[in-house]
Amino acid sequence: MTATDLFVDFLCPYAWRGVELAAVLRAQGESFRLRHFSLVQGNHPDNAGQPEPQWWLTDQAAGDGAPHQQSSLAAFLAARAAAQQGEEATWAFTLALFRARHEAGQPLDEAAISGAAQAAGLDLARWQAARADDAALRASLRQDLADAHQIGVFGTPTYVLPDGHAAYYRFDHLTRDPEVARERWNLYLSVLRSEAGIGTIKRAKPPKR
Amino acid sequence: MTATDLFVDFLCPYAWRGVELAAVLRAQGESFRLRHFSLVQGNHPDNAGQPEPQWWLTDQAAGDGAPHQQSSLAAFLAARAAAQQGEEATWAFTLALFRARHEAGQPLDEAAISGAAQAAGLDLARWQAARADDAALRASLRQDLADAHQIGVFGTPTYVLPDGHAAYYRFDHLTRDPEVARERWNLYLSVLRSEAGIGTIKRAKPPKR
Numbered sequence: 001m002t003a004t005d006l007f008v009d010f011l012c013p014y015a016w017r018g019v020e021l022a023a024v025l026r027a028q029g030e031s032f033r034l035r036h037f038s039l040v041q042g043n044h045p046d047n048a049g050q051p052e053p054q055w056w057l058t059d060q061a062a063g064d065g066a067p068h069q070q071s072s073l074a075a076f077l078a079a080r081a082a083a084q085q086g087e088e089a090t091w092a093f094t095l096a097l098f099r100a101r102h103e104a105g106q107p108l109d110e111a112a113i114s115g116a117a118q119a120a121g122l123d124l125a126r127w128q129a130a131r132a133d134d135a136a137l138r139a140s141l142r143q144d145l146a147d148a149h150q151i152g153v154f155g156t157p158t159y160v161l162p163d164g165h166a167a168y169y170r171f172d173h174l175t176r177d178p179e180v181a182r183e184r185w186n187l188y189l190s191v192l193r194s195e196a197g198i199g200t201i202k203r204a205k206p207p208k209r
Numbered sequence: 210m211t212a213t214d215l216f217v218d219f220l221c222p223y224a225w226r227g228v229e230l231a232a233v234l235r236a237q238g239e240s241f242r243l244r245h246f247s248l249v250q251g252n253h254p255d256n257a258g259q260p261e262p263q264w265w266l267t268d269q270a271a272g273d274g275a276p277h278q279q280s281s282l283a284a285f286l287a288a289r290a291a292a293q294q295g296e297e298a299t300w301a302f303t304l305a306l307f308r309a310r311h312e313a314g315q316p317l318d319e320a321a322i323s324g325a326a327q328a329a330g331l332d333l334a335r336w337q338a339a340r341a342d343d344a345a346l347r348a349s350l351r352q353d354l355a356d357a358h359q360i361g362v363f364g365t366p367t368y369v370l371p372d373g374h375a376a377y378y379r380f381d382h383l384t385r386d387p388e389v390a391r392e393r394w395n396l397y398l399s400v401l402r403s404e405a406g407i408g409t410i411k412r413a414k415p416p417k418r
Binding site for chain 2: 197
């Protein structure tokens, strides 16, 4: 079975809920592949209206930019180092880090990243060795960012189905209930596959005062 | 039964399909009220990031601004003059004008507006007399624009359900089939009323080259 690509950014609480949803569906036999989209890059003013990104997260030195830019890059690279230990390790690390940030409310920093590696049961020595090869991790991250750009990903979570349908799916309420998760996923599929050719359903939001 | 408010702008082909959808559902007993949201105003640079609109379509002289701004204002005011002849007259005029523009491909001009009034079977003398009271029509349009702003409408069609749920619903394929329309509406309601608290489902769109 071909996998659904799931683009995420550790900064994003919606991505967290989207990863939890996919994790529940994986347990039911659905296949998802975790991929990375950078909100910092996607929203960067230098990239506004450009046909190709001018500003790449992967070109930034580790200590450059705003705190959320730095922690976003560090988290992506750490996840890619974890991925060298296999698919289950990737999921375990990704879930652990999203939960540390968005469920436990920790900052997205080295403590959270190391804690996630431990919680995920990674081979820590091997993971640290992989992290040291910064150039290789950046090259692999860059591929995801480039693919996300080609697809037109603009936010997380975005699921890209094997049949090519791809959409951002933003929801407020976490579920880990198998039945609820299945309904929620089926509703999303129904929207994407509707004969209507639905481009957008987006809630109106009263202006802030 | 309380009506669903449907915010439209005659400029917008998605609004056209949204009005056609509502018209089919009306024939099945659903209740909709046609209201106006201005895309020109909503997207005006003077209003970007402002808590209250600084630029109002209703403050523009009839001959001011780009052609689409002028025709948008003229169409709104003509529809409000038609509305003085009752709900059925409003629907007939609105459908006729949307079809002239987006189905027949006519420009949104005085010929299209007058043609829609005739096609709708309006009392033309009465309609022209109502159109002459420009200030009253603008005041009534302003109320819709102000309400749309409070609700957070940003595009058309936006449906505002009696229970307060409100969302933009953009789809590519016209339907006038009662069963298809019902399914399409039920899918929209399912998204808005899902326990997930769905804020957005929006398709990724590859960048233009």
